Amino acid sequence: xxxxxxxxxxxxxxxxxxxxxxxxxxxxxxxxxxxxxxxxxxxxxxxxxxxxxxxxxxxxxxxxxxxxxxxxxxxxxxxxxxxxxxxxxxxxxxxxxxxxxxxxxxxxxxxxxxxxxxxxxxxxxxxxxxxxxxxxxxxxxxxxxxxxxxxxxxxxxxxxxxxxxxxxxxxxxxxxxxxxxxxxxxxxxxxxxxxxxxxxxxxxxxxxxxxxxxxxxxxxxxxxxxxxxxxxxxxxxxxxxxxxxxxxxxxxxxxxxxxxxxxxxxxxxxxxxxxxxxxxxxxxxxxxxxxxxxxxxxxxxxxxxxxxxx
Ligand SMILES: [Zn+2]
Numbered sequence: 001x002x003x004x005x006x007x008x009x010x011x012x013x014x015x016x017x018x019x020x021x022x023x024x025x026x027x028x029x030x031x032x033x034x035x036x037x038x039x040x041x042x043x044x045x046x047x048x049x050x051x052x053x054x055x056x057x058x059x060x061x062x063x064x065x066x067x068x069x070x071x072x073x074x075x076x077x078x079x080x081x082x083x084x085x086x087x088x089x090x091x092x093x094x095x096x097x098x099x100x101x102x103x104x105x106x107x108x109x110x111x112x113x114x115x116x117x118x119x120x121x122x123x124x125x126x127x128x129x130x131x132x133x134x135x136x137x138x139x140x141x142x143x144x145x146x147x148x149x150x151x152x153x154x155x156x157x158x159x160x161x162x163x164x165x166x167x168x169x170x171x172x173x174x175x176x177x178x179x180x181x182x183x184x185x186x187x188x189x190x191x192x193x194x195x196x197x198x199x200x201x202x203x204x205x206x207x208x209x210x211x212x213x214x215x216x217x218x219x220x221x222x223x224x225x226x227x228x229x230x231x232x233x234x235x236x237x238x239x240x241x242x243x244x245x246x247x248x249x250x251x252x253x254x255x256x257x258x259x260x261x262x263x264x265x266x267x268x269x270x271x272x273x274x275x276x277x278x279x280x281x282x283x284x285x286x287x288x289x290x291x292x293x294x295x296x297x298x299x300x301x302x303x304x305x306x307x308x309x310x
Pocket of ligand 1: 146
């Protein structure tokens, strides 16, 4: 998912625009009947996921985005409330270069929507700048390291190597999907920044003090709660796996002292643990047919009784 931006509304679509728009309409529209605007879909700058498109990829996306729709992330979503991209072009931004030193190239699109009663609010939201950001997504065939050009390597995304930031270059776009408008909170100007910034603060920490807005504090709190909940489930899962390993290994390898297994499972990662549980369960099933409630108990195991019905 990448972010784009509406750059401007077209005063009144010109003749050429109308020709292109009317390719997508059932009947020929008059300039006054449509609302057209242009937006930047993406560019070749390294984004906050430490990914970038090559200029060749942008060129391919230019073709793929033509005719795609932009939907408005709105409660009253209806078929009419979509804009259609009718024109795309690559634009070299004069005098601006990307972090990698290339000339900044943007994929700019023009989209239209019919001026209907139902679209009036949307048009106003775009005009007022509230609907400004779009998220676009596409599928690419492969990505290579921006430093060494390999598909898999040791370079860690986001890390700097001799002043060059490791990132992925997205190559060979296969498809472009619809883009959707993201409403920007109205109080953005009053110090509220996008949640992406929160992500950055959480991931990389910050140099020096950070001022957080109320909504950011709330967001961090909510994330924390969600993570705690996940952690709780994770621990429960882990305990179950540990129990399973101990139970099945006692059947599969009765001679293995329990305390050895107990200290072994403690150091295992969750995936290893799951694999071990699976392996021991299978060999336990071979050793004796397991019924659901059948489990060896520690006390019984010590006495040499392996089967115990609880
Ligand atoms: Zn590399």
